[in-house]
Amino acid sequence: MAQFLQPNFDAGDVNTVGGYAAVHGRPAAFEGSDGYSYSVEILADEEHGQHQPWGAYFFFVKWTRIGASSPEGHIESDVLKRGATEAEARERAGAMKLNDVKRVLDELIARQPGGGPKRKWWDAMNADTPDHDHDA
Numbered sequence: 001m002a003q004f005l006q007p008n009f010d011a012g013d014v015n016t017v018g019g020y021a022a023v024h025g026r027p028a029a030f031e032g033s034d035g036y037s038y039s040v041e042i043l044a045d046e047e048h049g050q051h052q053p054w055g056a057y058f059f060f061v062k063w064t065r066i067g068a069s070s071p072e073g074h075i076e077s078d079v080l081k082r083g084a085t086e087a088e089a090r091e092r093a094g095a096m097k098l099n100d101v102k103r104v105l106d107e108l109i110a111r112q113p114g115g116g117p118k119r120k121w122w123d124a125m126n127a128d129t130p131d132h133d134h135d136a
Contacts, residue, residue, distance in 0.1 A: 017058075017101045018042065018094020028098060030060075033106040036072070037063040040101060043076075044089045054086045055079030056093035060105055075108045 005025045012019030017040060020028040029039045044056040058077040064070050080096070083089030 013095075015097055016095050017098060018091065018096075020098060021094075028101065030102050030105055032060075032062075032109050034109050034112075036065055038075075038105055039063070040105070042090050042093045044083075044086045044093075045079075046086070047079075050082065052082035052084050052089070054083045054089035056081045056083070056089035058093070058101065058104060060108070075105070075112070077104050077108060080104070 007014070007023045008025075009023055012022035014020050014023045017028050027039045027041055029037060032038050038060040041059045041061070042056055043059045044054050046053050047055055057079050060075045060077075061071050062073040062075065064072045081089055081092035083092055
């Protein structure tokens with residue numbers, strides 16, 4: 001069962017992706033340019049041979065448009081920030097403003113084949129369902 005947690009505005013800058021997660025106790029979420037909802041996590045991988053071996057990137061979870069709230073897919077950004085440690089790389093990515101993270105998401109969506117559908121979730125909900133019984 002979900003529970004509402006009061007935001008802790010002392011935990012970070014709510015205008016950054018990392019600060020939002022710290023303040024609200026959950027990942028930031030966006031409506032993508034394709035009309036789907038996405039939540040974002042900051043991930044980091046180590047790449048040997050780099051001056052700053054840890055690279056942080058965004059992992060956007062795409063949620064179903066209609067019906068039960070469940071993941072439908074994901075999109076990953078390229079490495080956006082680097083650091084000497086995993087924590088440093090994540091912190092640098094977490095300092096990105098929410099508007100910039102949304103821009104990254106929309107750019108990734110635009111690169112997808114066809115750029116995805118452009119209908120908003122409420123338009124899909126209100127669309128007439130074809131009558132499949134008319135041939136019976």
